[in-house]
Amino acid sequence: MGTMMVSGFEVSDELLGTFVPIIVYWVYSGIYELLGSFDNYRLHTKEDEDEKNLVPKRDVVKGVLLQQAVQALVATILFAVTSNVGDSGQAQSKNASLLVLATQFLVAMVVLDTWQYFMHRYLHYNKFLYRHIHSQHHRLIVPYASGALYNHPLEGLLLDTIGGALSFLVSGMSPRSSIFFFSFATLKTVDDHCGLWLPGNLFHFFFRNNSAYHDIHHQLYGSKYNFSQPFFVMWDRILGTYMPYSLEKQSSGGFHARPAKECKEE
Numbered sequence: 713m714g715t716m717m718v719s720g721f722e723v724s725d726e727l728l729g730t731f732v733p734i735i736v737y738w739v740y741s742g743i744y745e746l747l748g749s750f751d752n753y754r755l756h757t758k759e760d761e762d763e764k765n766l767v768p769k770r771d772v773v774k775g776v777l778l779q780q781a782v783q784a785l786v787a788t789i790l791f792a793v794t795s796n797v798g799d800s801g802q803a804q805s806k807n808a809s810l811l812v813l814a815t816q817f818l819v820a821m822v823v824l825d826t827w828q829y830f831m832h833r834y835l836h837y838n839k840f841l842y843r844h845i846h847s848q849h850h851r852l853i854v855p856y857a858s859g860a861l862y863n864h865p866l867e868g869l870l871l872d873t874i875g876g877a878l879s880f881l882v883s884g885m886s887p888r889s890s891i892f893f894f895s896f897a898t899l900k901t902v903d904d905h906c907g908l909w910l911p912g913n914l915f916h917f918f919f920r921n922n923s924a925y926h927d928i929h930h931q932l933y934g935s936k937y938n939f940s941q942p943f944f945v946m947w948d949r950i951l952g953t954y955m956p957y958s959l960e961k962q963s964s965g966g967f968h969a970r971p972a973k974e975c976k977e978e
Contacts, residue, residue: 714888725887726791733894734780737861740899744857744906753908754966755927756854761907766851772862775848779861779868786873790880791887813889820883820893821943827875829947833939835867852905855923855930860905900942909959909967920945924969928957934971 714725748758756764808816835846848864861868876897880890903915904926916922921940928934937955940948948954956972 714886725891726788726795729791729887729890729894730784730787732891733898734784736895736898737776737780737902738858740902741857741860741906744902744908747908747910748856750908750910751965753910755907755909755924755969757964757966761854761856764853766853767848767862769858772852772859775863775865776858776861778865779863779872782865782869783873783876786869786877790877794881794887808886808889813885816883816885816889817893817896820879820885821897823882824875824879824897825940825943825947827878828871828941829939831871831875832941833953835871836936836939850930850935853930855905855907855927857902857906860902897942904942919943924957924959924967927969928955928971931971937971 748754751758832846835841845864845867849862849867852859852862861872863871876894879893883893885893900915900919903913904921904923906923907927909916909924913922921942921944925938925945926941929938934955937953938945938948939953940946945954957969958972960968960970962968
């Protein structure tokens with residue numbers, strides 16, 4: 713079991729891998745909540761957020777905390793099971809080269825994207841599952857950062873928690889590497905739901921899958937498009953569910969992600 717020094721205390725990699733992404737979620741979404749008053753960079757007005765969303769923020773916070781509690785439990789079990797690989801495997805993982813680490817991250821990203829695309833799409837196309845499970849997430853018609861993980865508990869388990877476990881197992885990353893990967897995935901997920909288009913946002917520069925792309929999906933006309941999350945758009949492109957858009961500056965302030973006309977009319 714690996715450890716790291718945190719504020720003078722020795723903390724296991726497994727414990728950090730379990731709780732650091734949760735802390736990252738609330739810190740990063742909290743920053744976005746403070747930036748929410750930047751009306752010139754919003755994809756929807758504050759009035760739209762207050763009027764169109766179908767669930768109060770206190771219920772969103774409760775839902776996210778419940779999902780994170782389940783994730784922490786599953787992560788604890790997963791780390792306990794995989795710790796049986798032995799000390800030699802742990803040491804080999806810790807001494808992995810940058811190339812190996814980069815490969816593990818890329819594999820984990822592809823695995824997570826693949827799992828989430830097909831599960832997410834199925835939750836939309838199966839009317840029963842959409843009505844009773846996935847529609848909870850779409851109560852947030854106007855997404856905001858702290859609601860990124862607001863899901864039905866079963867969806868949170870199937871889509872996010874199991875998807876994360878698979879990406880960890882298939883990639884072969886160590887618990888220490890998972891601290892950084894899942895923190896990065898958390899930052900990306902929060903950013904995709906932030907409802908803002910800020911200048912200089914590196915996620916927008918490196919990823920086509922971003923806050924405007926996912927905002928299209930949360931609108932009625934985009935509910936059968938842009939299923940990909942949280943990193944790439946490859947499955948949408950390959951399987952015909954990619955909805956291109958243009959970002960238009962509003963005269964009243966802010967931006968509007970306008971879908972391509974031919975997709976909107978399908």
